[in-house]
Amino acid sequence: MRFSHDPHHDGSPDYVTIDDDRARLRVRVPGGADAVYAYVVEDGEARLVEGAPESAADGVSWFAVEIPLLPVVTPYRFAIVRGRRYTWLNQAGTHEHEVTDDGDFRLLTGPNPPSWVPATTVYQIFPDRFARDDDSVGPLAEHPDWAHPRAWDDEPAGSGPAAAGEYYGGTLEGVRRHLDHLAGLGAEVVYLTPFFPARSTHRYDASSFTEVDPLLGGDAALRALTREAHERGMRVMGDLTTNHTGDEHEWFRAARSDPDSEEAGYYYFTDHPDGYVSWLGVGSLPKLDYSSAALRERVYGADDSVLVDRLGGEEGLDGWRIDVANMTGRLGAQDVNHEVSGEIAARMREAAPEAWLLAEHFYDAGPDTRHDGWHGVMNYAGFTRPVWAWLNTGPAGVRYAATHTAAPLPSSGAAEAVRAMRTTNAGLPWRVRAHSVNALSTHDSARFRTVVGDPVLQAVGVAAQATLPGVPFVFAGDEIGLEGRDGENSRRTMPWHRPQDWDRRVLDSHRRLLALHRSLPALQTGGLRWLDAGEHHMTFLRSLGDQVVLVHLTDGPHGERVAAPGDLDAAGLEVVECDGGVRGRFEDKVELSARGPGYLVAVGVRQAG
Template sequence: MKFVHDPHHDGSPDHVGVEDGRARLRVRVPGGADAVYARVVEDGEAVMLPADPVRTAGDVVWFEAAVPQRPVVTDYRFAIVRGNRYTWLDQEGAHGHEVTDAGDFRLITGPQPPAWVAGTSVYQVFPDRFARDDDSVGPPAEHPDWALPRSWDDEPAGFGETAAREYFGGTLDGVRRRLDHLAGLGVEVVYLTPVFPARSTHRYDASTFSEVDPLLGGDRALRALARAAHERGMRVMGDLTTNHTGDAHEWFVTAREDPGSAEAGFYLFTDHPDGYVSWMGVPSLPKLDYSSAELRRRVYGADDSVLVDWLTGPDPLDGWRVDVANMTGRHGAQDLNREVSGEIAARMREVDAQRGGDGSWLLAEHFHDAGPDTHHDGWHGVMNYAGFTRPVWTWLNTAPEGVRYMRTDSPLPRTGAEEAVRAMRATNAGLPWRVLTHSVNALSTHDSARFRSVVGDAGRQRVGVAAQVTLPGVPFLFAGDEIGLEGLDGENARRPMPWHRPETWDRETLDAHTRLLSLRRELPALQTGGLRWLDAGPHHMTFLRTLGGQVVLVHLADGPHETLSAACADLDVSVVEVLLRGGRASARTDGKVELDADGPGYVIVVGR
């Protein structure tokens, strides 16, 4: 697939400007056009607004249309007319046929998410497996009655009955002791999976939201970690289960004991006290019912609500990742998801205004198509499994035996880079640009196999890392990715960090993470710049990130391919420099750019 001569528009500052309630939309049209229109949907009806040519560079003509912003979201696409032929340009790309509104560009009206998010990076910590208070490695001498104590060198079980009870003894003070490692790596947000008391090491079955689990060090340890991170210029994000609690949660205990209590209205009882709706039918995770005004008040509405309490006070958290956000407020015919997410976002802005900070991040877990849940002022971004993780997995995987895909028994699907690009373009077409840039690009998480196990070798892993650092979205590392940790599923992947065995670390992969994250911090185009695809084939994908006068060309390959060549004029590049080369890919520059690969590798080139 070659895209270099396709018309282009995205939601970046080069293409969208907003002033006095009007949006100025700019579209790049190679070869020019007889006419260009912005098709805008107003109250369900399409309106065609003419765009005027405003700039010419070689054979490229830029057109601009002034569009009134709609109250919530402005939906639009472009019609590019040449003779009697129309090309429709939407967020998925250019089409020579009629298209639906599903792929339209979307500009959300209203307050913007925190500006710092798009330029940051995230490091996920599963507290039980990251680091202990001390350097001991034997089974914890003290442990709760539900726990199965493990040595630090033990390999966690895969999916099964015992997985959630395996107790390795990591603590929040242990995380604080290792912040220098994170700072050296260059990550800026520490995301902690739940820290509230529970009867599992994943802690998604919280028994209260009012305190930190004493096994992790209690409230003192969380505040101390946040303070130490803030002193380094880093942030700390918590994990909140808005969809459910644990069955030992104080609210659920009261709800079962007293059917007339307010708490009884927090849950979906089918036959009180033993019949109730739970997450995916798991009895220990009873589902919350947001038709209860009192539940909303306690979760996020009141000044002492769960959400607000941990974002305020001394050494607060800097945001929330919301567990199974896509299921929150949904059950059967009931769908309160948009309402609840909008109220949470508004409440977080109120808290931010009161504490005078630069904003708190609201990140939603979403395994599938997140588009319909993001077309309003709600979740700032999503965990973009559908638009990043799975396309990259299906391209770079080596069909490893035993790795699960979306908790099926089927093998991992395999595609070429071209199909991965199609998947990313199609899936991300549903996300407004501001949501895409505030979403995360993860290769591994605590809910998936490790990417190293998916791809089978270090070279292919590093190509994936280059993708997550250079494509729109926030790079997201699961602790241990940077040293080549492995794992076959979401439980087995939760392996302890081998601090006491540094000889096992993949130092080249650690160095690649450090260099790529550093490059992203240095190049604004990789943080907030637009995305223009240039080429894709069975073994490569090539694209530009652009912002103002900065142009960054990225070439990713998993194997040999024919030489790709493009004149710098076609790429809007005047000066070209190869900034970073990894693996078995290469670039040459001399009035044009030529890209080769004889194996997995990446090349990053900058121009102006």
């Protein structure tokens, strides 16, 4: 599929300028057009706003359209008119037929998310499996009654009743001891899965929100970690379960003991005290009911609420990742998800204006992001799944998520992966996508290395993380080639005492590609224009101001692909990163070929538009 001759627009600064209550939108139209219109809907009524020609060079015309900004969100798409033919342009691409509003571009107005986010890299740590206070490796003699102590080198059993109790003894002091590793990798956000006390090592079944689990070192250990991270210029993000608590939580115990208590209104009881709604029927995770104003105060409204209390300051958190954000405030006919996420976002701005609000979302996150709410999402649908499907060569039995499923991992070509990314990301406002994360693995999925089974293919995935819109996200251990066949089995320990087992090639690829993301503004906030995709390759441009970055990713051999100068709007392209079997020539035209999997990144200077 060639996209280089398609009209193009995206939400980046090169294409969108906001001035008070109006937005100026630019459209790139190869071959020109008789007219370009913006299709906007206000109060349910649609109209076409005509644009004006702006410039033309090398067979490419630029048009500009001014439209009024609407409260909260402004949706629009374009009609490219040639004679009596209309080409519709929305976030999913171009269409020669009428389309619905669902794939429209969307501008969010109001306060912007933290500006530092698109330039950063996130490093996810599952505290029990990252590092202990010391270098011991045997099972710990002291442990809680629910725990099953394991030696540091033991492989997690995988999904099953005992998985949540496998106890390895990692601590927050262990994390602090290894911040040099994160710094050397180029990670700038330390994201900790829950640190509240619980009766599991995943700790999503919190028994209290008022303290840090003593097994992790308590509040003092978290303060020491955040203080040192901040001194290094890093940030620390926590993980908050707004959808549920544990069944041993102090709120739930109070609710069960007294049906007339305030806390009883925090949960959905069907037959008090033993009948209640829980997350996906898991009895240890009773679901929270946000029809309770008192619950909202305790979760995020009050100054000493769970959300606010630990934010900001030298020893505070720099953001929250919200667990099961897609289910928060939803049950049957009740749906206050947008209301709650909007209140959480507003409360975070008041408490810590530069704090990042990241939502877990496994599926289509578009409808939940078209308002002033979550800054970004864990973009499983728009990044993880398409990249997995393209590069998947894993063995049978590898599972996508932590939950049981007999369905095999899907497999597709690169062109299908591009189509999937364009389709799924069409629902996200551009600024939400820029503040979302590109994960190849998480603690809820199989390890990417197991999915692809090859260090070069893993590096191709890392190149996609670092160059596509969004924030690179590394699950601790991915950078050294750790494996895992499902969400539980992937929660393996970091083999600090076995450096000989580290995949140094993959580690070096992470370091170089994350540094590239950090050094090139176009890879952080620049636009995305697809050029070409085939069975084994995808090629795209990221551009911002005078900087243009060409990216070519491939999973195997392919013949020569050619791009003319007029396709690129760039000159002086020079290769800054290349690995695997990719070859490129940059003279009067760009010629790309491959003898095997690999990637190429070249940087040039904008020449037109």
